[in-house]
Amino acid sequence: MKRLIAGFLSVCVAVSLLMTGCSSGGTDNTAQTDGPVTITIWHDKEDEVAQALQTELDTLAPDIVVKLEKKDGLTDSLKMVGNDPNSAPDMYFFAHDKIGVYAEMGILAPITDFVDKSTLNQYIPMTIEAATYKGEVYQLPIYFETLLYMYNRRYMSDDEVPSTTEELYKYMQENTKGGHYGFVEQHSTAYYAAGWLHAFGGYILNENGKPGLDDENTIKALEYHKKFVELMPTEGEYSTVNTLFREGKAHSTIGGPWLVPTARESGIDLGIAPMPTVDETGNKIAPYSGVQGIHVLKVAAERKHDAIAKVLQVLTNDSVGIAMAKASGCAPAKQSCYDDPVISGDDMVMAMYDTAQDAVPMPNVPEMDVMWTVTENLLVDVNMSGKDVRSSAQAAQQQAESLIKQMQ
Amino acid sequence: MSRVKHLFAVVLAALMLCLLMPVAAFAEEASDGKMIVYAKLPSDWSDPHLWAWADDGTNAFDAWPGGEMEADSNNDGWYYCWIPETTNNIIISANDAAVQTSDYKLESKNAWVTVTDAENVEISYDAQTTGDLPEYVEKFKIHAQVPDDWQDVCLWAWSAPDGKNAFEAWPGKTMSKGEDGWYTASAPVWVNSIIVNGNSGDVQTEDISIDAAEVWVTVSEDGTSDFTYNDPNAPVAEDITVHVKAPADWSEPHLWAWSAPDGTNAFSSWPGEALQEGEDGWLTLSVPGWVNSIIVNGSDGSVQTSDLSVETGKDLWIVVSDAENAEVTYEAPAETVETAEAPAAESEPTVAAEPAETKSNAMPIVIVVVVVIAVVAGGVVISKKKK
Numbered sequence: 011m012k013r014l015i016a017g018f019l020s021v022c023v024a025v026s027l028l029m030t031g032c033s034s035g036g037t038d039n040t041a042q043t044d045g046p047v048t049i050t051i052w053h054d055k056e057d058e059v060a061q062a063l064q065t066e067l068d069t070l071a072p073d074i075v076v077k078l079e080k081k082d083g084l085t086d087s088l089k090m091v092g093n094d095p096n097s098a099p100d101m102y103f104f105a106h107d108k109i110g111v112y113a114e115m116g117i118l119a120p121i122t123d124f125v126d127k128s129t130l131n132q133y134i135p136m137t138i139e140a141a142t143y144k145g146e147v148y149q150l151p152i153y154f155e156t157l158l159y160m161y162n163r164r165y166m167s168d169d170e171v172p173s174t175t176e177e178l179y180k181y182m183q184e185n186t187k188g189g190h191y192g193f194v195e196q197h198s199t200a201y202y203a204a205g206w207l208h209a210f211g212g213y214i215l216n217e218n219g220k221p222g223l224d225d226e227n228t229i230k231a232l233e234y235h236k237k238f239v240e241l242m243p244t245e246g247e248y249s250t251v252n253t254l255f256r257e258g259k260a261h262s263t264i265g266g267p268w269l270v271p272t273a274r275e276s277g278i279d280l281g282i283a284p285m286p287t288v289d290e291t292g293n294k295i296a297p298y299s300g301v302q303g304i305h306v307l308k309v310a311a312e313r314k315h316d317a318i319a320k321v322l323q324v325l326t327n328d329s330v331g332i333a334m335a336k337a338s339g340c341a342p343a344k345q346s347c348y349d350d351p352v353i354s355g356d357d358m359v360m361a362m363y364d365t366a367q368d369a370v371p372m373p374n375v376p377e378m379d380v381m382w383t384v385t386e387n388l389l390v391d392v393n394m395s396g397k398d399v400r401s402s403a404q405a406a407q408q409q410a411e412s413l414i415k416q417m418q
Numbered sequence: 419m420s421r422v423k424h425l426f427a428v429v430l431a432a433l434m435l436c437l438l439m440p441v442a443a444f445a446e447e448a449s450d451g452k453m454i455v456y457a458k459l460p461s462d463w464s465d466p467h468l469w470a471w472a473d474d475g476t477n478a479f480d481a482w483p484g485g486e487m488e489a490d491s492n493n494d495g496w497y498y499c500w501i502p503e504t505t506n507n508i509i510i511s512a513n514d515a516a517v518q519t520s521d522y523k524l525e526s527k528n529a530w531v532t533v534t535d536a537e538n539v540e541i542s543y544d545a546q547t548t549g550d551l552p553e554y555v556e557k558f559k560i561h562a563q564v565p566d567d568w569q570d571v572c573l574w575a576w577s578a579p580d581g582k583n584a585f586e587a588w589p590g591k592t593m594s595k596g597e598d599g600w601y602t603a604s605a606p607v608w609v610n611s612i613i614v615n616g617n618s619g620d621v622q623t624e625d626i627s628i629d630a631a632e633v634w635v636t637v638s639e640d641g642t643s644d645f646t647y648n649d650p651n652a653p654v655a656e657d658i659t660v661h662v663k664a665p666a667d668w669s670e671p672h673l674w675a676w677s678a679p680d681g682t683n684a685f686s687s688w689p690g691e692a693l694q695e696g697e698d699g700w701l702t703l704s705v706p707g708w709v710n711s712i713i714v715n716g717s718d719g720s721v722q723t724s725d726l727s728v729e730t731g732k733d734l735w736i737v738v739s740d741a742e743n744a745e746v747t748y749e750a751p752a753e754t755v756e757t758a759e760a761p762a763a764e765s766e767p768t769v770a771a772e773p774a775e776t777k778s779n780a781m782p783i784v785i786v787v788v789v790v791i792a793v794v795a796g797g798v799v800i801s802k803k804k805k
Binding site: 247254257259 | 607627628629630645648676681
């Protein structure tokens with residue numbers, strides 16, 4: 011009898027250990043039970059966004075219980091524990107630009123293992139392009155953001171909004187005086203400068219991981235952009251630019267959707283317009299886009315395949331895209347969400363939707379990690395130190411290539 | 419029958435009361451957190467202003483005598499001014515503040531103030547004027563400094579290109595002269611063009627395109643003008659001296675200095691201005707007193723400190739040990755640290771923090787390689803300008 015009790019207790023302890031696992035913060039991918047399946051999703055989003063997502067995913071309960079866990083240092087944590095079944099989450103919700111790093115590490119499962127490829131046709135092409143690395147789609151896009159052209163209607167009427175960069179330059183010449191600026195932007199920050207490079211056909215890094223800092227089109231863009239920089243404050247970093255705009259000292263700016271709430275709180279009658287077209291090329295300023303979406307970890311892909319497929323199925327619902335857009339102030343990735351009057355009536359979301367036609371997804375290849383600083387050093391040389399564009403671009407290109415070579 | 423009549427009368431009265439209630443409520447309701455203060459003034463009170471403040475001391479206006487009261491063209495003798503409904507303690511003044519009432523606390527709703535003289539004031543919350551209340555229009559101040567021979571200085575203002583005028587007739591609104599010699603008047607925020615004129619319009623500036631923001635216009639003898647949105651009368655901080663000890667291997671140390679967050683730079687281009695040899699081994703440079711942010715850099719800007727936030731208007735002593743370590747004091751340090759034979763910043767890759775929990779199952783080599791390479795690569799290149 012004692013042996014029977016001891017045996018029963020041992021089984022209980024073993025089952026209990028299996029159920030509990032020994033992870034902290036991650037999920038237990040070593041145990042798969044027949045009962046409710048728990049799916050853990052790491053994210054770095056604000057509470058409103060997470061709550062909206064949780065509400066949608068709670069419809070899967072009780073069969074599937076989705077736990078959203080906000081994770082500080084999400085990207086570093088994934089690098090360290092991404093293939094550890096005891097510690098890795100099942101999925102994570104993040105921007106697309108780290109896909110290449112994780113795909114090379116072999117910790118991601120293609121989304122197409124769970125979602126029919128035809129479903130992806132319902133998404134804005136730019137978002138699927140962003141989610142694709144070496145031919146595989148590793149992210150189910152939820153929403154995206156781009157930079158926007160914004161203006162203060164007190165100073166710039168809707169009729170005065172420049173549709174071309176030469177109109178913008180003329181406006182800047184006429185209105186930059188007395189301590190006010192016609193237009194300001196983070197001119198020497200790579201993320202902001204990229205839009206000008208793209209409009210000329212230049213680029214920071216192409217899809218093959220090749221730097222394009224000394225590309226002829228990049229050099230043309232840098233040279234053309236300089237005259238605009240001369241009519242802006244030399245100090246063009248985030249707080250300066252945003253403060254100038256929020257305090258009514260700048261008529262217009264290029265900024266992210268994150269600037270919109272604070273600008274409106276400052277009492278600015280905010281206008282949002284399409285990006286100006288560069289006269290010399292006929293192309294619009296084409297900023298980077300960041301696509302936020304759900305990724306699946308390989309460690310969970312097999313063991314929880316069906317549950318993950320159901321989670322992703324829910325996330326393809328229009329209601330998710332709409333709820334997330336409302337919570338984040340960003341634009342849904344799924345085309346049909348724009349049939350919703352709340353979405354189509356939101357001028358900021360629609361401006362991002364329009365910009366998405368020209369926007370370039372931030373490169374998702376690992377080499378991009380070294381490009382931000384190299385590019386910004388180039389921009390400082392050109393815009394703030396007045397150095398020769400071509401020789402600065404060539405030096406930056408050499409440095410970028412050298413750093414990438416070290417990575418390989 | 420009389421009971422029926424009585425009942426009917428009571429019901430009718432109740433109905434009428436119900437109908438009247440929203441009207442009364444509307445009349446008392448402040449507009450979007452604002453209330454209007456009307457004033458009827460003695461005939462010898464001109465150019466009236468309203469000073470208003472909240473119980474907690476918050477003022478409705480930047481400076482005495484406060485907001486200009488506008489004449490209501492539909493109600494002769496009445497002037498008005500909108501104020502936040504929380505700032506309901508008021509004083510009315512006139513004649514360049516030579517006369518004024520005592521202070522009065524109003525209810526937070528539209529009020530009509532009849533001033534018989536400085537001591538006798540009657541306040542009513544029932545409309546004493548006819549017609550609709552004038553619309554609230556946000557205004558901004560225009561200051562002008564004009565040649566000495568300009569008298570009766572006025573402001574003419576309009577919106578271009580539609581040509582809508584802010585004032586009824588040329589030469590426009592009289593600008594009041596302040597103690598500092600500057601003339602001031604307000605205009606609605608839809609104005610984007612002005613002319614400052616004097617001598618009944620005989621002398622004037624050219625058309626001046628401005629933003630609807632407080633502005634200071636300086637008019638020259640020949641009628642040409644210049645303007646700024648920064649108060650030229652604001653106290654100017656005297657230049658300060660920045661003393662620096664930089665690492666020995668930083669060649670030609672420079673100073674980059676600016677005012678945050680408005681972004682006004684002390685120098686036109688990065689890396690700024692070269693520090694000069696001073697006394698006791700210090701490198702020095704004089705910069706404007708309004709500077710509150712500094713970067714010390716060397717070797718043509720390729721090595722630098724992070725942004726150093728400093729107090730304005732005070733001389734500084736900055737000892738830079740290396741790119742990551744700089745100490746700022748406002749008095750000469752008694753004993754300065756050795757300026758390090760610092761290794762170049764490029765050779766100092768930082769190591770990513772270990773995860774709180776290490777796992778026994780080994781990560782694939784590729785992960786370690788990718789992480790290490792990324793960290794090393796990230797450490798090798800440093801930013802030329804602050805992040």
